[in-house]
Amino acid sequence: MSTNVYVLLLNPAIACILASAMLIIWYHRPSAGAMRTAAIGLFAFAVAFVVQDIVPAMPYGLSNLFTNLAFLAAVTLICVAVIEMAGGKVPLLALGLTALATVCAILWWLYVDNDLTARIHVMNVSHSVMALVTLIATFRSGSPGWGRSLTIAVSILALINFSWRPLQVIWEGNFYADRNALHDSIYWNTTRLGSPILAVFAALSLLVGLAVVLIKELKLEARLDKLSGCLNRRGFEERSLHLLQAPDRPMLRLTMIVADIDRFKQINDTLGHATGDAVIRTFGRTLSDAMPFDAVVGRIGGEEFAVLLAGEGADRAYDITRSFQKDLSTALESQGLPPATASFGIYNCGYQDDLSTILSRADLALYEAKNDGRDAIRMHHPRLRTVRTRAKKASGS
Structure with a gap:
């Protein structure tokens, strides 16, 4: 196996390690539903990276379709997990409509009017909208603390990251003739670096948020009388x-x-x-x-x-x-x-x-x-x- 393949496996490996850790936490603490949701999202990231970078191309654009849908599912699930960890109400309607519109646009620009650059814009705009929805939901959660502050920071970074990408594509000429041209672009290299960093940061913020919750619960338990259910x-x-x-x-x-x-x-x-x-x-x-x-x-x-x-x-x-x-x-x-x-x-x-x-x-x-x-x-x-x-x-x- 070449060194290049090892490098390509790095992103899915990191995602799988973090996802496995979250599933273990969720197994021992079923009430931490955000861990399960984030783990599924990270596994979706890993699968998307593998199909995109390692698996041979499938006919009829199925590789592109599968990769786009996997990344879309991953971002959606991680947004849901971030909102849950912040104690906010998940805006399922907003996220669902955004995901549905994204799927329709991907199908159009893949099978009706095949345009790689348009699909890139669609994915980035979709992820920007989801990041904005997540930011608003975490602000409305009203539960102050480190957990909420971290999730707000992640939402802001995600919003900046996904909003900047379309501008970078436009700056490079707003057109990629094929995947080879895309892979040689500055956009591709910065995206491959930024996506895993953002995913890792989101995962770590969720873990820190859970740690804060556990510390609060331990403090509460130290002040409760378990037998009577009253304060000690x-x-x-x-x-x-x-x-x-x-x-x-x-x-x-x-x-x-x-x-x-x-x-x-x-x-x-x-x-x-x-x-x-x-x-x-x-x-x-x-x-x-x-x-x-x-x-x-x-x-x-x-x-x-x-x-x-x-x-x-x-x-x-x-x-x-x-x-x-x-x-x-x-x-x-x-x-x-x-x-x-x-x-x-x-x-x-x-x-x-x-x-x-x-x-x-x-x-x-x-x-x-x-x-x-x-x-x-x-x-x-x-x-x-x-x-x-x-x-x-x-x-x-």
Whole structure:
């Protein structure tokens, strides 16, 4: 095999390697559909390069037709993958109509009025339109971050690349008599260099975008309590501090609810930890469902939960908590779990209160609910501001 063939195989080899890596990622992470789409597009690139440069010419212009359609499919699929990775809505109608118009034009300039230069213009204009559609879709995605920035950069580079090519053809005389004349042109050499570089850059941007998504998910998992589905203590404190330190904090009404499952230790000791875990899971998910969408809900201890309500006063918090008590009873019964109750403390946050003070005062109200017989809701009031510790919580919780 000659050195020239090895050089010609370089582009499809790079495309296949990147496509294989993306398929492996997609296999282990099926939710990353953009990886699968991009992999198919890169395989189409590889096939197009092989048919164009290595496979002997087929009769009736089939080689040209197959190559053009393969490149068109590759660009379309990679555009779709880029938009998906940016979190945008794929404009299937715009991309589909562009692809259909391109196919019709290719067939015309191949079988009706055979014109190589016209087909080059058709392909470049088509790819420019797709790059522009991709750029608009990524701008509209509205999901800031490195992933979106990279996909926008790829779209801009693709738009510049494909828009420049027709101008280069015109500059060279706007006519190629045959494929030999095309292969000897500056346009051909720059295109062969630019296409794989652009494809590699697009693939790498998708991989970086996926890495950014994975990092965000890992950060989110580090702040979630997997058993209850609520934030863990770290996540709850971070989200709560964000609200407490917001610029509009003086105008924002905040209310803290602290909840503790009654006699939870007895459930664990008599029915087993599996049942206890099921109660925690049901409690956490029912609590999240019962609260407003912007509430900060967290599991801050073994059987202790906290909710920070924004824009709600203590009276509204009381009504929400009462409703949750009924929802909890229904949820436990529907899942065949033992009946369980909880005690609640509510504190209407002051403008100058820090998180520690807020939790302490909500805890004081919770202790009163425990001491009053459990399965109760108590509001914080000034006479509760006595020095207490968690060690004084009612025995057995």
